[in-house]
Amino acid sequence: MDAAGISTSEPAGAWREELRATLSLAWPLILANVTQQVIQATDVLLMGRLGSTPLAAATLALNMTFTFNVLLLGLLIASSPMMATALGQRSNAVRDVRRTFRAGLWLLIIGLPPYWLILWNVGTLMRWLGQAPELAEQGQTFLRAYMWCTAPWLLFQLLRNFVAALERPRIVLWLSLGGIALNALLSWSLIFGHFGLPALGLVGGGVGSTITWVALCGALIVVVRRDRQFRRFHLFGNWWRFDGQRTLAMTKLGGPIGITMALEMGVFALAAYFMGWIGAPAVAAHAVALQIAALTFMVPLGLGQAATVRVGLALGRKDEAGITRAGWTAWIMGVGFMGSMALVMWAVPHWMVTLFLADVAANALTIELAISFLKVAAAFQLVDGAQVIGAGMLRGLHDTRWPLFFALFGYWGVGLGIGSWLAFGADWKGVGIWVGLASGLAVVAVLMLARWNLRDRIGLTRLAHD
Template structure:
């Protein structure tokens, strides 16, 4: 997209630019969800134990991957800001991409050591030894996907920061059937390959991660606009100041995402302390909420780029326009999604279980009640996702990390545990706690956004 947006840009043009950037990012997020679901669907054909072991293994891997994604997310606001500055932008952007890959490589070695011992970790936290062994079989193949996938994410952030995110969508959407084919071949043993089961699922995801990285690398090497950055030239040359900047911006994002993911993992554990129907209903409601979350997540990612671009241009008026429009879009979507969750919960739950079966009546009722709370926290969830996105565009990540720690763990888990157990609200109490935590984080990040000028977050 041409760099035509300056301080006189009307609100309508900024809205169009934000939508044009958000939609491909949302589609890309949904595509990644499809990739993650494919392996579990294929493992379901083996049996419930394979699904359980695969889920355990995938969750261990995701805990590490999310941290890496958070760290490499720093590339997005940094590149957008460098693009806005224009002077030496090609050189600066190239160095940011290079040092982001260096940072990703740096965290892979300790991550691989941790993942190699997944079986011992799972047994240590009380998981079934047989399922833990199966999970480790998958993880020991899957763990090698970490570096190529993080490298792909950095390249995706690069093309998104240049406001050409559609290439990331194309690669992701091709990767969905590629992963399904690789899983079919390696899990069940087709086309002359042996049936590898859980290990095959890990190898399929590894193959897909390599495919996605090579796909983005090919696009960047062949496209004229991308090629001029020479991203892959002299990759061994260090830029220690920029390397430290990537860590300064990215580490708080990594911790924030880790706090967010682990709080929902903790909610699963708390549900397990109640009863199996509550755990099953929670899984259904959370799957729906996670699917809905892909939209505000995409809006937040787009806001990071747009705000970051104007941050580099030192244009406070345009920064405000981009941020407020993103928050308005997030709020509008939250109202729509809340309406859907409130008016059609039974229909939504029917996509996961037979709601007319008497044996499922209790789980159905619980899932519907959880979705009513999910409707309430749509505003909080969208607010915190988009609010964090606009602050990342200003390279403001440390204080939002503290907000996340307080909101997710002190408020979310604290209130949820209090309501669920001492006050006897059970699963509904846990969901009210999560809603409270999300609301607190949303209020805090938006409050900080309103004070951006006083806090000196916007250069003039």
């Protein structure tokens, strides 16, 4: 093997087969990620037509939501490597997968009520964080309509982990594509008052998203209960029986994942609040640039999800060479894609920004700021892709605790430290915040890759030796 742990003696056919398997699993996950992000981007686009202030208010509220969302999502993400490893081992796979899914249901039942209580009072939190009363009031108005979509959205993600572990992710893709059209129609009608519906403004965006995710989640439940390959698992059988042992195991594995994701999302959320101190145009520009960066991020995110499944399956089979191929195949594809996206962002930033903001005099400052932010986002595309795929590779080995420490140091120590100093100490303002975000992502990417390269030496592949 070379210094990166890649075998130089394996036949090329094994790598071609891994490439084929990874692409087969990843492309529906990627497109599903993109379509789900487009659902959110549609809301941002429509609310942007209400003006910079409503867009800024909704953005601040959504950033608060996403930070708490990913805490619960991280717990559910643990189901992916747990299910994949059980399927790779084959013995008692049906029972183990069902136990893991049931544990995920109970984590939702326990976690959602206090989460909703926080979201109901998000306006107070926004004021505590120094936001203008108008932004806080409009943000709370929007979120009290939007917050109810979190339950069906999270359950949809748990079901998605199940179908992905069985390497059948296309179902999620087709449902998500339908969700784009449904959400666009509902939100457009409810925000602006079409087809005889009232013009609810920001509230309409929240109601439209909630109805969309209830429909998508309900459709996926029907699929897993009727499809012959899925229904043999009886996922919802005796769901009311609390499995303390499996729930605790999922919490131990998923807790660090959720905190890691929250640390990353929290930095971006706090960056939005820093923008609020600079002004509403900066917040709106940050929302647009982040939305564009988030769309490209869906590709390495999907590859990272595929890597978790493929590495987990190889770990369950005790296939060390398969672990190596699964991880590096996804990583190389993801980083290569993000490099190409960096070139696109650098070449046509004005065109990309004006997809979200009308190119009129009233938005001139916001557009200028968004373009400057997007140019920095172009610079961190490579490291953003590297860190998320690296995290997915390590999750496939059930390694989640050290990535948590990497995130704490990289995002909050390096990223927030550099960003706040450049923004307010060096007076770089919004650009300084984005440079700080890029620095934090770079540090985390390097640490994730270093740990992956040391996986055998530090015992992450010990299950493959048992």
